[in-house]
Amino acid sequence: MTGFRVSPICDAMRLAQRATSEKMAKPSSEESLIATEREINQMRFAQGNSSGHSTTLGITDLSFLTRFGVKGAAAAAWLHAQNLPIPDAPNRWLPLRGGGLIARLGFNEFLIEDSINSSIAPQLIELSQHPPAKVYPVLRQDAAIALGGSLILDLLAQTCSLHFRALNLSECPVVLTTMVGVNVTIIPGEIYRIWCDGTYGVYLWQTLLNIIEEMQGGAVEFEQLLPL
Amino acid sequence: MKLITCPINGTRPVSEFVYGGELRLISDPQALDDQTWAEQVFYRNGAPGIKKEWWCHVPSNTWFIAERNTATDETLNTYLYGEEDSR
């Protein structure tokens, strides 16, 4: 793969930055930026550096993590043949050896996402170039977000109609629901992971960040909310 | 808030669902004359009652059958298509 991609959320960060620097009536120089742009896995993304916010409420962009989607009646068997663990029911997830996760989104649909150090998804993309029958790779261009901090359930109560407190986290649930009107996939835990269609990324980010800032939280560096 | 129970994802607000119309069994178009086919295409069972309907849980794209009273808006039962008997 050559060239680079841009995170679906990058524009939201850039817009917020422009607005802030205009408000502060400062020339927009590198020093005055509230966010910095970085590049990982050939993806450019911006991130906040409001350090310390992750204890109350922090949000960060993880769209740069590599991921792979697959569906079809033979998808589970094919993934098993690639030595991946298979969650035994829809809406469950499992951690992967070496980092990352596999989420079962339905009877026959899966999402595999790497951690910062692993690279299973690119291998699966490669392997699925010529897939067997009933295995269909799914292009995943998600906006991927992580949320962390003590006020996270209050944020979710404002934005989702699901009662997250009632979930049994030991069952490793995956929740498919709507958040501020956007269809999302959520994995709850110490850190909450959220995926949505990339085209809704800017809207979802801006809306969540508005609420988070009202709750004295902010956008943080991804290292503070690093997944498995 | 109106709630519907998705057979896979559990009880959710109605805003997470879309309605797919009444479950109708369509006959083989080749075996019908044009008039009967027009009835199949256009005509509906418009009076209220307990109907079997297609509904979809949108975030997960789960299509299922709901038995609903269309006069009172009470959902009596939901199940995946073809799994009515197993419940």
Added chain:
Amino acid sequence: MPFRLLKFALSKEHPEPRMFQSRDRLKSSYDAVIIGGGGHGLAAAYYLSRDYDMSNIAVIEKGYIGSGNTGRNTTIIRSNYLTPEGVKFYDESVRLWQDLSQDFDLNLFYSTRGHFTLAHTDSALRTMRWRAEVNKHFGIDSEVVSPDDIQSACPPMNLACGGHAPVLGALYHAPGSIARHDAVAWGYGRGADQRGVEIHQQTEVLGITVQSGRVTGVDTNRGHVSTPKVLCAVAGFTPRILDMVGLRSPLYIHPLQALVSEPMKPWLDPIIVSGSLHVYVSQTARGELVMGASLDPYELHSTRSTFDFAEGLAAHMLELFPFLSHVKIVRQWAGLADMTPDFAPIMGKTPIEGFYLDSGWGTWGFKATPVAGKTMAHTVACDRNHDLIQEFSLSRFKDYQLVGEKGAASVGH
């Protein structure tokens, strides 16, 4: 006027006659029975008695006069539809509307405001041009106007709509009007009553007797009446009546909700409609904003209100008029819309002799009240479909001759 009112205050009995008489019992037979005492049914009774000399007629209403969609709509009257059939039909209706207050000697508060249908996308603007051309071809005052024109007609509007869906233009229809909807039912009811038509409220139809393909009578909760002609004008209840005579139709029933704000000083003269934002709004003579949105998304035979509706409508209204954020909603309600697949009504004769349908009025029935009454009166009296409704017959579905009216309100296209 104040002296007339004083007279009422001093009198022990109410000296002004009621709008129409209340009858103790049904007769054993009528020349025609009209099921449904809404605007359409009463208008048909009015024109039958006035123009066709038929006065031995009963209007049978399950609730009270105007308790259905006649009193539940958002009172908008216009004729800028898209199909030639629709345009001709609704234009005749607008013409009738304009003389109605005179006709009835009753103030309908008919108020010509001008009607803007906003376009937020290029494709919507293209449809507007198409509609404007069809309208102009039939001599209807309809044109595409620029954002500047909209702004000057409605200065408080935020044309940028928060940047999400900026207004690119609008279809402007100068004759667009509003009227006081319950007065329409009363006006037609009184006019029909004066000509001998009987109006029976709290009377429910339980069955319709049909013998060898001909209507012979109606069973009600107050007894049986025999009649050779039945007109069914019951909007959301049509499928239930059709089941009584064994007819099938494409009608499906979805609720259509609306709400009004608290009264304000007049600030909104025109009627504003946005298909993309799913809102329409006008300000009544009382100062309330009357607002509607789109059809509820699933079949239901109940006039309940939902919070989802109020929330969604408010969000879209605030895109256009952000300053309304502190205005309160005071009433919310719903009507049962009898929808058709081509957004055109189902009117005229049916395969059962003497059984006439005035249905499929979905979200577009109020504006058609006078013309539907007039054409149905002709159809019932002469047992022949009026020229203006030829295209709207129930048989069009089996003949694959759908109308395709995409200028209809509250429906996505």
